[in-house]
Amino acid sequence: MASVGTCPLGYLICLGVIGLNLFILYVLATAPHYRLVGPVYPFVAILFVDLFIQLGRRFPTWRYAFLLPIIILAVPELFVTMRLSVRPAPDLTRYPEYQSAINLDQELNERGWADREIFTFCREVVPFSGSHLHLMYRLAFRDENTPDNWNSPENLFARMASSGALFMTCPTYTQYVYWRDWKDWLEGKVQLSYDLQAVAEIGKFTLFQAVPHEPSTVG
Numbered sequence: 258m259a260s261v262g263t264c265p266l267g268y269l270i271c272l273g274v275i276g277l278n279l280f281i282l283y284v285l286a287t288a289p290h291y292r293l294v295g296p297v298y299p300f301v302a303i304l305f306v307d308l309f310i311q312l313g314r315r316f317p318t319w320r321y322a323f324l325l326p327i328i329i330l331a332v333p334e335l336f337v338t339m340r341l342s343v344r345p346a347p348d349l350t351r352y353p354e355y356q357s358a359i360n361l362d363q364e365l366n367e368r369g370w371a372d373r374e375i376f377t378f379c380r381e382v383v384p385f386s387g388s389h390l391h392l393m394y395r396l397a398f399r400d401e402n403t404p405d406n407w408n409s410p411e412n413l414f415a416r417m418a419s420s421g422a423l424f425m426t427c428p429t430y431t432q433y434v435y436w437r438d439w440k441d442w443l444e445g446k447v448q449l450s451y452d453l454q455a456v457a458e459i460g461k462f463t464l465f466q467a468v469p470h471e472p473s474t475v476g
Contacts, residue, residue: 297347304332317353349385357460358385365461370423375464376413378433382462390425395436410442414451417467424453424465 305327313320349355365388367370376391381469383392393408406412428438434440441447453465 270303291296302331307342352366352385354381355385357462358382358387360388360460361462368457370464372418372452374422375425376408376417376422377427379425379427379428380433381426381429389438391422406438409436409438410447411451414449414453414467418451418469421466424467426463426465427461447466 276366309320309323309370314322316323336447353387361373361382365373365375371388374389374391376393378393380392383390395408407416413424416422431443434443438447442449448470450470452470454468456466457464
């Protein structure tokens with residue numbers, strides 16, 4: 258087998274396909290449709306081919322017999338892929354989230370906020386909006402609950418106050434808040450250096466700016 262240095266070329270191709278699939282899955286992570294199986298097919302095909310080669314080397318007499326279960330597994334998926342490839346693209350304009358995003362973009366543009374960074378947990382509207390919406394998320398291989406994350410409430414609100422960025426909520430946004438530091442803030446268990454002050458309501462969305470916290474003077 259051809260090789261590059263001491264690494265067989267086949268393994269390099271396989272690693273390249275894995276990397277490509279991971280990149281595609283990352284790009285499609287906020288797509289309106291969660292059809293994430295298709296990009297994995299090339300990687301699975303390489304695994305099947307490698308399985309056939311390895312079995313054929315170990316059991317040369319039965320090498321062609323091993324093709325039968327592989328074909329039984331692969332052919333149905335091939336027809337599924339062909340059916341998906343000829344299916345017309347969905348009309349995204351019929352989704353309520355699409356119209357909400359259009360109205361949001363129009364209002365933001367009229368207010369001069371089209372290019373202003375807006376942090377949000379409202380994931381439904383993000384794929385349809387052309388504004389500078391920043392979907393809040395954290396990678397799973399990190400400690401998701403540490404307050405040292407740049408998008409912890411304390412750090413994010415300080416960044417917003419210095420840059421003029423906004424925070425946007427919607428009626429369903431709390432169901433996407435999984436992190437302990439944000440839950441503590443939502444439940445009023447922690448006091449931060451900044452508070453959120455509402456600056457606009459656009460449909461079902463409310464936009465906030467970060468302002469320094471003012472201690473209560475009661476008493």
